[in-house]
Amino acid sequence: MTVRSMVSGMVASGLLMAGGLACAQEWSGSAYGTVGYTVSDRSYRYLRFIDDQGTVRKDSVLGGQVDVRFNPQWAATVQVKVAPSMADEAKWGVNVPWAFVSWRPGNDWLVRAGRQRLPLYLNSESVDVGQTYDFARLPQHFYGLMPSNEFGGLYASRSWTQGNDELSVDAYGGESSLPLRAYTRDGGIDHFSDDGRYSGLALTLRQPTATWRVGAHRFLILKKDRTDMGANFPYVDTGFGTGYYKVDDRMPGPDIGRASHKTIHVFTLGADVELAPAWRMVSEIVRSQSPGHADANWSTISGYLALFHRMERFTPYVSFSRLKSMGTMARLSEALDNVNYPAYMPSSALVNQAQRVAADYVGAMDETAWAVGTSLAITSQSKLKFEWMRTEIGKRSAYVDSPGLQAVRQQHINVLTANFSFVY
């Protein structure tokens, strides 16, 4: 998010709140936060901030929300949060995840207009509010896939009730700036942003002892300046078993195939089920895929399974998660990494560097993680959480800032986390 858009968002939120409070029937404020410390057993950074030096930046967040009710049908909400900046590794930033006006024409309909969160996963809408779940950190092989799940636009929900069951259909459409971070072995950290246009449907069934959600979403990614993006990178055969992928227009070879945008289709399935009294199982799976056959297509599958057991104030859990890139995305990343343009060829160092940088920007993933943790409900509004996670890096992971010129692969990372979350 740029400074300009952040400021304009906050000004708009301020005006919305000022106008809202002036004619509000009632208003209420609330605050939430997490103070967390996490450390790993590796010197390189994992999940942006985590290394063996320890950090409070991975999970710490502070937010406040004002809800204004004009009458039973009309209301407005603004939420502001302070968290590590998405555009700078060293800074903290102010963000406005929610700033919307809502209208309920009747019991079954809810319409929202403004800035809001995508109804992607079971905890997508309350991802920053650690008090609302027992995980020390929501599984990053799942929830970490989208760098930002906020958008400005329209959202409509229709619900049906049958006994104690409630079925709802959520539909939305809108757009947002998408802050992105890439780490390349040759250039270090690069922050940039594209534009995203989002639309989708989510079907949610809430029962007294279970919640089920299935969703289909379409994301369209465009460059900020609306220039084309690389889609197909031709292999340039230089003879004698040598060659490279043309990933830069300045390299010799046929033209790079280009596209005006990238489309990603996302299908989600989630369940939060009480298996027996005090025993709960939560599992979600997501398949995201670009249509067509371009080299730069996105293709991943990820999921997790977690089992919770409530014992008075303690809720220990164990979870397993998996994230894997597939199709052309995985193949291109592997192929780029395997290029070793011989030193006797002209500009070989530059060619090899270009292959590494391109491989890092593809952002392929191959990770598995086990986690054991517990939450301790101190009060009804605060929780202390601890977790030990062991991640196995397979062929490669874009979550790892690999030191040196060799990508980290076939390694494990142990991560310890302690968090305190609260709401008021």
Next chain:
Amino acid sequence: MTRRSLWCSLIFLLMQLAPWCAAWAGAVVVVGHANVHKIDASTVQRIYTGKVIEVDGVPVQPVNLKPGQVLRQRFLNDHLQQTEDAYTGYWTVRRYIGKGAPPRELGTVAEVLQFVQSTPGAVAYLDEADVPPSANVVYKK
């Protein structure tokens, strides 16, 4: 029997009688402004969980007593089958997923009565003993 043992016996007797005394407290009834129609148990639950905002075309405005008050705990237990912690947790999630804020909270029964009488669509709960003769009782278990 010493004076001390007499006191101990008396306290023990009172502790045994406590559940009976609680049972003697009046039932928790749901009252509404004059324009609110009769409702059923399911509708009471849905009003206080934010799922219903109108009943028979009348927009409703529920009010709660502040957390910790005995009458509120009895209402949550008797009519919503929830504990205070579970109810607070429910509204924490609902608020932060953009589905609205919990009902307005008032500090005393007198404030509740005042609100119900003066606000069209108001819905509240009272101990049966506190219900004035003119009140519109919309649900009684």
